[in-house]
Amino acid sequence: MKDIIEILAEIVNNIHDFILFFVSDTLHSNATDKDLHFWIMGIIGIIIFLFVFILSTIISRMRFGITILSFLYTFTVMVVLVFAIEIQQALTSRGNMEFQDAAVGLWGFIVFFLFFAVLSSIFLVIKKFITQSKKR
Structure with missing residues (x-):
C-alpha cells in the first residue's frame, strides 16, 4: 500500500508541476503556489459538489x-x-x-x-x- 501511495503522490506532484509550468510559462502569469491551490481546489470542489448535489437530489426522491x-x-x-x-x-x-x-x-x-x-x-x-x- 505504501508503494501505491508513493505512486499516487508522484502523479499528483507531476500534475502540480505541469499546472505550475503551464500557468507561469504558457499563460505568463505570476500566480503563486497558493493561488494555484486556491483555484484548482476550488474548481475540483465545486465539480464534486455539483455531482454529489445532483446525485443526492435523484436519490432523495427514491x-x-x-x-x-x-x-x-x-x-x-x-x-x-x-x-x-x-x-x-x-x-x-x-x-x-x-x-x-x-x-x-x-x-x-x-x-x-x-x-x-x-x-x-x-x-x-x-x-x-x-x-x-x-x-x-
Whole structure:
C-alpha cells in the first residue's frame, strides 16, 4: 500500500508541476503556489459538489433515499478513516500499512450495515403487519 501511495503522490506532484509550468510559462502569469491551490481546489470542489448535489437530489426522491444517502456519507467517512489509520501506521511504524487491512475494515462496515438493514426491514414488516391488524 505504501508503494501505491508513493505512486499516487508522484502523479499528483507531476500534475502540480505541469499546472505550475503551464500557468507561469504558457499563460505568463505570476500566480503563486497558493493561488494555484486556491483555484484548482476550488474548481475540483465545486465539480464534486455539483455531482454529489445532483446525485443526492435523484436519490432523495427514491423510496429509501435518506437511508441510501446516509449509507453513502458514512461509507465515504469510513474510506477516509481506514486509509488515515493505514497511513498513520506507516508514519509511526506501529502496525503494517496494508491495502487489505483497509478493504477488510470497509467490508466489516458493509456486513454490519447489511445486518442493520435486515433487522430494520424485519422491524418495519412487523410494524406494518401490526398496524394493518389494528385497522381490521
